[in-house]
Amino acid sequence: MSANRQTSWETKAQIARDILENSIPKQWLVDPKLLQTAGTRNVTIAVEKCGLLTDDEIEMTNTSTDGLLEKYRSGCWTAEAVITAYLKRATIGHQFLNFATEFLAESAINAARNLDKHFRETGTLIGPLHGVPVSVKEHVGIGGARCNASFVSKIDNLVEEDALIVKLLKSAGAVIHVRTNQPQSIMHLDCNNNITGMTLNPLDERLSPGGSSGGEGAAIGFRCSVLGVGTDIGGSVRVPAAFCNVYGFKPTALRNPSLGLVGAMGGQEGIRGCVGPLARNLDDLITFEKVIWNQEPWETDTVLVPLPWREVEVSLSTLTVGILFDDGVVHPHPPVTRAIVEAEKKLRAAGIKTVRWEPHNHSEGWEILRQLYFADGGERVRAVINESGEPVMPLTEFALTRGSNDALTIHQTWELNMRREKLRREHHALMRERGVDVILCPSYAGVGAAQGTPTYWLYTSIWNALDQPAVSFPSNVVADKELDKADAAYEPRSDVDKKEWEAYDPELFHGIPVSVQLVGKHHRDEELLRAAKIIEGALLS
Amino acid sequence: MSANRQTSWETKAQIARDILENSIPKQWLVDPKLLQTAGTRNVTIAVEKCGLLTDDEIEMTNTSTDGLLEKYRSGCWTAEAVITAYLKRATIGHQFLNFATEFLAESAINAARNLDKHFRETGTLIGPLHGVPVSVKEHVGIGGARCNASFVSKIDNLVEEDALIVKLLKSAGAVIHVRTNQPQSIMHLDCNNNITGMTLNPLDERLSPGGSSGGEGAAIGFRCSVLGVGTDIGGSVRVPAAFCNVYGFKPTALRNPSLGLVGAMGGQEGIRGCVGPLARNLDDLITFEKVIWNQEPWETDTVLVPLPWREVEVSLSTLTVGILFDDGVVHPHPPVTRAIVEAEKKLRAAGIKTVRWEPHNHSEGWEILRQLYFADGGERVRAVINESGEPVMPLTEFALTRGSNDALTIHQTWELNMRREKLRREHHALMRERGVDVILCPSYAGVGAAQGTPTYWLYTSIWNALDQPAVSFPSNVVADKELDKADAAYEPRSDVDKKEWEAYDPELFHGIPVSVQLVGKHHRDEELLRAAKIIEGALLS
Incomplete structure (x- = not known):
């Protein structure tokens, strides 16, 4: 067969x-x-x-x-x-x-x-x-x-x-x-x-x-x-x-x-x-x-929120940008950290208010995501693959096995839905409390990844868990093997952190441009895109 | 024990x-x-x-x-x-x-x-x-x-x-x-x-x-x-x-x-x-x-749609009201039908455009509802009741046993979610095609129900399935045992229909005021409430 x-x-x-x-x-x-x-x-x-x-x-x-x-x-x-x-x-x-x-x-x-x-x-x-x-x-x-x-x-x-x-x-x-x-x-x-x-x-x-x-x-x-x-x-x-x-x-x-x-x-x-x-x-x-x-x-698609494009004013002088260096789970690679450091300097130089953003429980976000992505234990994806007999590829296997593995019970999905909503409320409340309009952070732990290797989702997926809009764009910083040496004092937080850190290859990434991610508040998509224009202007100056 | x-x-x-x-x-x-x-x-x-x-x-x-x-x-x-x-x-x-x-x-x-x-x-x-x-x-x-x-x-x-x-x-x-x-x-x-x-x-x-x-x-x-x-x-x-x-x-x-x-x-x-x-x-x-x-x-509650109250204009001359007499599943009782007939007359007399509204697959709505209400087979409700040992009341038993009975699989919930969204899109498209702004329909199959007996949900719950806003208000018609005789030609569509029809007791309900329900389009809550004002005005005139 x-x-x-x-x-x-x-x-x-x-x-x-x-x-x-x-x-x-x-x-x-x-x-x-x-x-x-x-x-x-x-x-x-x-x-x-x-x-x-x-x-x-x-x-x-x-x-x-x-x-x-x-x-x-x-x-x-x-x-x-x-x-x-x-x-x-x-x-x-x-x-x-x-x-x-x-x-x-x-x-x-x-x-x-x-x-x-x-x-x-x-x-x-x-x-x-x-x-x-x-x-x-x-x-x-x-x-x-x-x-x-x-x-x-x-x-x-x-x-x-x-x-x-x-x-x-x-x-x-x-x-x-x-x-x-x-x-x-x-x-x-x-x-x-x-x-x-x-x-x-x-x-x-x-x-x-x-x-x-x-x-x-x-x-x-x-x-x-x-x-x-x-x-x-x-x-x-x-x-x-x-x-x-x-x-x-x-x-x-x-x-x-x-x-x-x-x-x-x-x-x-x-x-x-x-x-x-x-x-x-x-x-x-x-x-x-x-x-x-x-x-x-x-x-036509009644599940959508009925919000037309809103013309909004976002001004350099009133914008507050939270700077998130590290999600607390996986250390970003040196060129990524340097891109964020440089961005912070340039924003300040441009007169934009920045504050350091302490991440709020990203690991809880991941726990919710990995289970809800594959609430069926990955059975559906496996079935659709197996139907033809095509091989399951390694990164598919990786995604599925980092998921819930067994199908969740209905009650487990309800609990996860509640945890997800709680995390969203908490994060939104924190942004309001801290007076932060947008968060600047890495788009990925590294400046890139070798073919077949990208496995750490959380710098981007946390914003899916939180349902906050996010845009990735070039930082104007380029990875440089001389400037971006691995920190000798690095100590792994976990096996995942270690694996991701070891994926940093200064030679391979030398000369590759680094992107950054800007994240807005839930449903403040227009404000985010306008803020991104201002911030990109500062990064290019 | x-x-x-x-x-x-x-x-x-x-x-x-x-x-x-x-x-x-x-x-x-x-x-x-x-x-x-x-x-x-x-x-x-x-x-x-x-x-x-x-x-x-x-x-x-x-x-x-x-x-x-x-x-x-x-x-x-x-x-x-x-x-x-x-x-x-x-x-x-x-x-x-x-x-x-x-x-x-x-x-x-x-x-x-x-x-x-x-x-x-x-x-x-x-x-x-x-x-x-x-x-x-x-x-x-x-x-x-x-x-x-x-x-x-x-x-x-x-x-x-x-x-x-x-x-x-x-x-x-x-x-x-x-x-x-x-x-x-x-x-x-x-x-x-x-x-x-x-x-x-x-x-x-x-x-x-x-x-x-x-x-x-x-x-x-x-x-x-x-x-x-x-x-x-x-x-x-x-x-x-x-x-x-x-x-x-x-x-x-x-x-x-x-x-x-x-x-x-x-x-x-x-x-x-x-x-x-x-x-x-x-x-x-x-x-x-x-x-x-x-x-x-x-x-505060980030799950909500960010829509403030909208001041909208709804005018008697441009409003089109769909009139829904019967959901095709359970016949309304005679006083309810008379209230809708009277309402249709009064709206026309007031110069409001009405069209007959053919119901769209309410039974599919019920199939979706009854399973998704109790996707866990009612296990949670039973557990919370049993925790104290209090008796399960007959209407609780009724609700649970009309539900899915067994916990759904994750895939069954996904299928039901898709059926629900399809039904919502279809219903919204129909309202647009037919040029209908709001639908006037019964609030319940009867003018009321004896204590312990109300069991037919679908005149109201269909709008939960469709997530359309709905308001119930007095029709200005009062049940009258002389006027509201049971139709001799009535033939039951099903056991449920028969049971509901037999619940009509002209003596018991004589003199009880009849309400009607007005239903708006998904997310057109403000338009619905303004239309209800106009329609109530016509019913009172």
Whole structure:
């Protein structure tokens, strides 16, 4: 049986591989020699320099939403030209990074032509994302496409209509041109599966692109799209954003619609995942959320909180930033600590009030998370994997065995729900008591992680436990083996802490940019994004 | 053991009975002969006529919030006089109706004196509920009091601080003067328990006051308080409001805070209960919600949706009312149907657009509710009852055995959560498609129910399944044995339908006022309450 099933799952996986292979625009296939000679580092820069892209294409693919709209409005660029440039860059990037699961070239070009027609006929753009290329994580449903959520057993799953988030993006003029990779079970902070395999990090192919929205991290990092649609239940938007040196936002959970996402855990409400955008700057994250929230998604997906985008004032002079160096469970690596130290200095220099933020019981947060993630003892994920006979990957096994292992009783879930709500209330009360508006902290214990190794979730997942919005963005600090030596006085707090500390490799991470995470109050998403703009300004100064 | 436990639970129950007995202000005890001669009907009117209350006291206890504030502002009445009048009336009413679990006379008089002092010193009222007497359902925590949630095993449960809803009411000036009865398990549409026993209906002592907030129904019905704090997970505010001919509002679930409520089912989130007010008119319900929502309860209880009270315009000329006669599961009794028919006529006569509302799959709603209410198979409720050895009452047994019986698996709860969300989306989409703003429907299958008999929840509980706000209020129609004859052509749809139909007793219900229920869209609580004002105006014209 084992041999048969193996044949069978490989055969089935091949269907999805063929879909990907057939969808790749062949005119942009790269000479295999170039793929080998690009080296392990900074493939993005290498590609921009090697002549594969024209100057126009490089300019287009380095332009973000506002810039694109300006070019469209002035008639300087057509959507067709821009989408074509992004498709080309995505095709090239995919050959280096293996981030795509399917190209949507034909429908994207058609959509772009329709936008151009609309502009020619009316002189106006169709909406705030007119002709903006958007990549979408594979498990977010695309009407008419197959959606397997990285499970071989779901490879035949034909989706009838677009997920609500995709509908709303399209109705604002966005063009979906490529679907992106995610790990098996969508519960790794890494990006590998048995179908289309491992996605690489554009900064260094030895490093994980992060996950689970790792395909998005790579796509945005390589500038294959302007906006990416990711999902996050423990860091799955923020970690790939951090590892690929881009921007990623996880909102408060019930603001972006999840209707039409495919997965194995539907109806699990103890810890809610959510859709979140990745982008190349904060403004694009803001535009994304404005577009979604101002279309009243709660009128279709009634579980959502009916809050439109709020224009809020956040001023440098009244903002108080809590600085969290260490979650008390796992020591961050030296470059991460230095990024936070530097950030604190720069904020103070810019006249922004900072206070040291003592973490509040993050380990309790983890106890709640790990049990509620897999309240069924991981049975559902195992069943969906076993259905096809595909192997359980090591990071899937890791996630499942750090979970509750046995299915919880109903009463245990009730107790955990109450503990979760108590922790949320306590944390919110502390922020109010301490007068802290936002918390600056690491996005991950390290500046990155080697492929297959990211395992410590809590710097991001604590904010899922607390349902506070959080955004990851570049700190303007770069890891440096000379400056970031491991502290000789380090003493491990636990086996987990020791393992994570030992993952710091000064040579491997030397030169890799460090991201930081900014966290807002529950349901103060707009205030958080505005504060992030101010703080980023200070970090860049 | 059985004998011992019986002794033991009775002894323990006696502690709570003594608390009640000792708290009753003795100066207002009524001559037992009067209690007997008041008859079974309309005890409220009998008491007003028999001279126990002075004219001033009758006027005070017939004045609602706006009227009280006016009298306070003009210095005409003191809070002490008003609270004293309400305490007196509550003491008298309790002797007829057994609705109280504890009087808070001393703290209420002290609070009133403080309000009067504030007014004397500042010339201003302390807030929008200055000196407004509020009764509170027993399981809503009162700091320093014992809170048993009608479980004998919890009789020693000393609560440290007021429930958040109580804090917010007090901070607006409300005075809590009496705590009110609820049934065992708080899951009957009736009001009887093993501690303080059965509450009677002020309209007719043979009838149930409804439940589970039956003590509130009786208290407001007898005019022992201006506002009542009830809770509702299946009709527990609306059914007692309907049965006692008063007003009761169940908001969308996560708007009023439940923090500090005592019960057996903490952490059960599949179907969320909520706090809701009872009152003597719609304006007081509106005032209650304004007071709560404008104090930002979500800053303390982070599970709440951060929506302040919204001032909305609802106009008679643009309103569309769906008329729901029958839920397709259980036929309403003839007086209820007549009330809806009359309402439809009056709305049309007033120029309000009505359309017939075809119910959407209420039986699916019930399937979801009954399983998610008792996802643990009722084990927790049984355990908390058995802990003391008190008997399981028939309506508790009924509720538990109509539930899931066996504990659900985690996967079953996930499936039910998804079915619930699908039903909510479908229902909301239907209201939009049909252009219906609010739905007018029965509050209960009958105009009332004999003591110990109300068992059909779905006319109210469907709106808990759908998480739509709903308000019950008098229809201005009174049951009439001549007009409301049972339809000879009636054919039962099911055993449940037959049983409910047979509960119609034209003699028993003759002369009892009929309430109706108005239902709004999810999170359109303010629109619903404004629409209810317009509709009530039409029904009274």
